[in-house]
Structures are given as C-alpha cells and as structure tokens.
Amino acid sequence: MSIKESFLSEDVPSMGIYETLYAFRDSWGAFMGTQGTHPWSQGFPLTTQLKDGPELPSSVDVTWEDRFYPKAWGHPLLRDAIVNMYNDQYGSKIEPDNVMVFAGGRCAIFTVLLFLKKNVQVRIGNAEWPAYLDIMTQAGIDWKTVQLDHSNNFHPPNSAYFDREGLNAKTRVFPVISNPGNPTGHTRFGDELKELVEMAEQSKNGILLDEAYEFYHESGGVSGIEFVKDLENSNIFVTGAATKGLQSPGIRVGWVVASKKNIETLSNFSSFGMGGVSHLSQLYAVKLLEKERLKLARSAVAKHFGMQRERYGKAFKEMGLTVYTGDGGFYHWIELPKGLTADEFNKRLFKKGAAILKGSDCDMGRPHAKGDMPSAKSQGDPDYVTPYTRMFRFSFGPLLPETFESDIKLFREVYEKYKKDVGV
Numbered sequence: 001m002s003i004k005e006s007f008l009s010e011d012v013p014s015m016g017i018y019e020t021l022y023a024f025r026d027s028w029g030a031f032m033g034t035q036g037t038h039p040w041s042q043g044f045p046l047t048t049q050l051k052d053g054p055e056l057p058s059s060v061d062v063t064w065e066d067r068f069y070p071k072a073w074g075h076p077l078l079r080d081a082i083v084n085m086y087n088d089q090y091g092s093k094i095e096p097d098n099v100m101v102f103a104g105g106r107c108a109i110f111t112v113l114l115f116l117k118k119n120v121q122v123r124i125g126n127a128e129w130p131a132y133l134d135i136m137t138q139a140g141i142d143w144k145t146v147q148l149d150h151s152n153n154f155h156p157p158n159s160a161y162f163d164r165e166g167l168n169a170k171t172r173v174f175p176v177i178s179n180p181g182n183p184t185g186h187t188r189f190g191d192e193l194k195e196l197v198e199m200a201e202q203s204k205n206g207i208l209l210d211e212a213y214e215f216y217h218e219s220g221g222v223s224g225i226e227f228v229k230d231l232e233n234s235n236i237f238v239t240g241a242a243t244k245g246l247q248s249p250g251i252r253v254g255w256v257v258a259s260k261k262n263i264e265t266l267s268n269f270s271s272f273g274m275g276g277v278s279h280l281s282q283l284y285a286v287k288l289l290e291k292e293r294l295k296l297a298r299s300a301v302a303k304h305f306g307m308q309r310e311r312y313g314k315a316f317k318e319m320g321l322t323v324y325t326g327d328g329g330f331y332h333w334i335e336l337p338k339g340l341t342a343d344e345f346n347k348r349l350f351k352k353g354a355a356i357l358k359g360s361d362c363d364m365g366r367p368h369a370k371g372d373m374p375s376a377k378s379q380g381d382p383d384y385v386t387p388y389t390r391m392f393r394f395s396f397g398p399l400l401p402e403t404f405e406s407d408i409k410l411f412r413e414v415y416e417k418y419k420k421d422v423g424v
Contacts, residue, residue, distance in 0.1 A: 012138070016130035016361025017043065020346065027350035038354035038407060043182070044249050045305075045330060045397045053300030056247060057287040060280055070276030073267035074101025074255070078282045081289035082240075082255055088291065089298075090226035097260045098231060100267055103277050105212050105241035105254035106131055109176075111266055111274075112208055112237050112256060114139045116174065120206075123161045123175040127154065127333075127362045127388060129182040129210070145365045146175075148184075149387055154324050154333065155186045158196045162205055174206045174235070179222065180213040180328025183362045183393035185309070187328035189222040197227040197236070206235025215245030216305055217328040220298040225257060232259045244330075244397075245301055246288040251281040305330045308396045308404075315408045316394070319415060330397035333359075335390050339424040342392040348414050359391025 014022070020041050025031050032039050049055055073079070079096040086092045102108035113122070113135055122143035124132060136143050146160045161175035177196075180187040188196055200207035209224045225238050241254035256266060270276060287293075313323050313332055322335040336345060342358040349355050360366060363386045399407060418424075 015134045024355045039398050041355040041357040047247050050300040050304045054293040054296040060283045066279040072270035072276050075282040077286045081286050086225050092225045100256050100263045102254045104252040108239045108254045108256045110135050119170050120172045120174050124364050130361050154184045162199050172204050176208045178210040183331050184333040185329040186326030194227040197224045201234045208237045211240050212244050213329045215301040220302040242285050253281050253285045312396050332394040357393040359388025360386040
C-alpha cells in the first residue's frame with residue numbers, strides 16, 4: 001500500500017551499483033555479500049588484517065565528554081591526526097583549520113558540489129565513480145564530460161579538464177577527478193599530478209581530487225596536496241576517507257582539505273545540515289591514523305592489492321580479455337570481445353552468485369548526454385546509449401587471497417559458456 005501523494009521528489013534513483021545489487025537479489029534471491037556469493041561488483045576492501053599490516057582496533061574508550069554533540073568541523077584529535085598524516089607523508093604545511101570531517105567521503109563530495117556557485121562548470125571524465133552522476137544531478141550541477149575511451153587509453157591529458165572553449169570570462173572550471181581512478185585504476189602521480197595541481201591553481205580554475213584510493217598505488221601513497229603551492233588562495237579540495245586505505249568503511253568517516261575560507265563555509269553548513277560526526281567513529285579513526293600504524297598500513301595495502309591486481313590482470317589477459325587497468329585502486333577495467341555485452345554477461349553471472357559492475361553504470365554522460373556520442377557508431381548497435389557497453393569493472397577489493405583460483409575458475413566457466421552460446 002502506498003500514499004496517494006508523496007511530498008518527496010520521485011526523481012531520486014539509486015546509483016548504478018545499487019541497480020546491480022537489486023538486480024542480483026532478484027535473480028539470486030539474496031543480497032550480494034551473503035554466504036556463497038562472489039562480490040566482484042563491490043567497492044569495499046578487506047576489513048581484516050592484511051599480511052604484514054597492522055591490527056585493526058577492536059574498541060575505543062568512551063568518556064562522558066564523548067556523549068556531547070560533536071563539533072561541526074570535526075574532533076580536534078582527528079583533525080590533528082589528518083594534518084599530521086598529510087604533512088608527514090607529503091611535506092605539506094596544512095593546519096587543522098584546513099580540514100573538515102564528514103560522515104564519509106561521499107558526504108564530503110556531495111557538500112562541496114552542492115554549494116558550488118552557478119558560474120562554476122564541473123569537468124568530469126566520461127567514466128567515473130557512479131555516485132558522481134547522481135550527486136551532480138541532485139545538486140543541479142552544470143557539468144561537461146571529458147572524453148575517456150580507447151583513443152586516450154582511458155587516461156585523458158590534464159589539459160582536457162581545463163579547456164575553456166565556448167566559455168565566457170565569468171565561467172569557472174572545476175574538474176572532479178578520482179585519483180587513483182574508479183573504475184579504471186589510472187593514477188596521476190609525480191610530474192603529471194604536479195602539472196594537474198598547477199593548472200588547478202591558475203586563475204578561474206579549481207579542482208576536487210577524490211583520493212579515496214590514496215594508499216592503493218605502488219608508491220604507498222599519492223596525493224595532490226604534495227604539489228599545492230598556495231592552498232589559501234586556491235579552490236583546491238582534496239577529499240579522503242577511512243573507507244579504503246584504512247579498511248574501515250563502516251565507521252563512515254571522511255574529510256576535506258581546503259582553504260580555511262572554504263572549510264569555514266562547509267562547517268557553517270554542518271552546523272545546521274549535518275551536525276557533525278559521531279565522536280565514537282572519529283575516535284576510532286584517530287587510532288587508525290596513529291603514525292607507526294599508518295606506516296605499516298600504507299606498505300601492506302600497496303603490497304597486498306598490488307599483488308592481487310597483478311595476478312587477476314594476468315588471468316584475465318590469458319582468457320583473451322582486454323585489460324585497460326592503471327596501477328592504482330582495487331579494480332580491473334576490462335573490455336569484452338565484440339558480440340558480447342556486460343549486461344548479458346552479468347545476468348549469466350547472477351545465476352552463479354556473482355556479479356561485476358557494468359561499464360555503463362560508470363558513464364557520466366548517461367543518461368544526460370546531449371547529442372550523439374561519436375564512439376557510439378563504432379559499436380554497430382542501433383540501441384547503443386553508452387561507449388561502455390562492452391566494458392565492466394571487476395573488484396578484487398573484498399576478495400581473500402585464497403579464493404583466487406575458485407574466483408577465476410567460476411569467471412572463466414561463465415565467460416567461455418557465453419562466448420560459445422553466441423558464437424564468438
């Protein structure tokens with residue numbers, strides 16, 4: 001039974017990942033993540049201790065003060081810990097007033113985008129984290145996609161994000177980039193990242209660098225904060241979270257690093273729109289960010305997931321799949337042969353208790369693209385609506401090392417049967 005008239009907007013679809021989760025549930029009869037399922041579509045890491053990694057805290061001490069309302073901008077101990085993390089690792093000189101704590105990374109990103117001025121145009125790669133599309137839509141953002149396909153190996157040059165062709169002098173350009181990238185794993189680091197930050201600091205420019213996968217690079221850490229020259233006079237926003245590198249998605253702690261002026265604006269919003277973040281979660285995050293523990297975590301994450309990336313990638317290539325993955329994150333970005341689609345492949349995986357994330361769910365031009373996408377015609381499909389019909393994202397983030405053989409065996413069986421059935 002439903003009410004006759006809902007006072008809430010009905011134009012609030014779930015993001016692409018959840019569409020897959022619901023479709024899987026309808027097919028399998030239970031949600032992904034339950035016993036017997038294979039969460040290859042999921043964007044979370046192992047939440048258990050990694051080899052050579054630090055233990056994960058099992059508790060936090062709670063005092064009478066922790067039952068007070070939290071501060072709108074974050075617990076002083078956590079702000080200090082975040083500052084020390086960046087300054088120790090990257091040689092930056094940020095202060096606590098450059099940091100605000102949010103209830104997870106996506107809450108931080110949503111808030112920054114929600115309060116962009118109307119003369120700011122977001123630039124975003126055509127294939128990015130699915131939630132960006134929903135966030136930008138609900139926030140009423142003006143955005144333009146940056147070509148991200150085979151022609152540039154799914155790695156556009158920095159200049160593509162700051163092109164001002166067709167813009168008037170009042171328009172400000174604001175790229176939103178996940179780095180390392182989700183779903184592609186491509187990472188901007190070293191001189192390339194330095195150039196990106198330099199462009200973002202120029203007049204009429206800014207950037208939001210989503211660094212959720214900061215630890216997931218062979219270097220053990222990559223952050224644009226390393227190359228920021230004048231944070232106080234820029235519109236650079238760096239977001240991070242305890243979700244991935246600190247292996248604690250359930251505590252819902254994320255943060256933004258930005259100029260003190262921009263942090264003040266965000267904290268003003270929190271005073272009436274969020275009310276701060278649970279002290280208990282923030283205190284848990286403080287433990288995760290202890291200096292020696294952090295050093296071990298960076299090394300263990302880079303080593304473990306680098307190993308997983310390499311061996312899954314090798315196995316996929318041996319099957320004849322085309323792998324376009326970069327050297328960061330915990331996903332593989334893969335293309336099926338012509339004649340196959342990720343949608344049909346997923347339906348077949350569902351029957352085996354598995355799922356991948358369709359490339360179309362990561363398409364920032366869908367369903368809001370205006371006009372024809374040039375790459376559409378190359379597929380020879382009259383019903384084509386996205387350049388990623390044959391692409392998919394495979395997550396090895398939550399997979400235990402010992403399930404590798406069984407994962408690949410199941411994947412190969414479904415894949416080979418699909419090819420045989422359609423004559424590919």
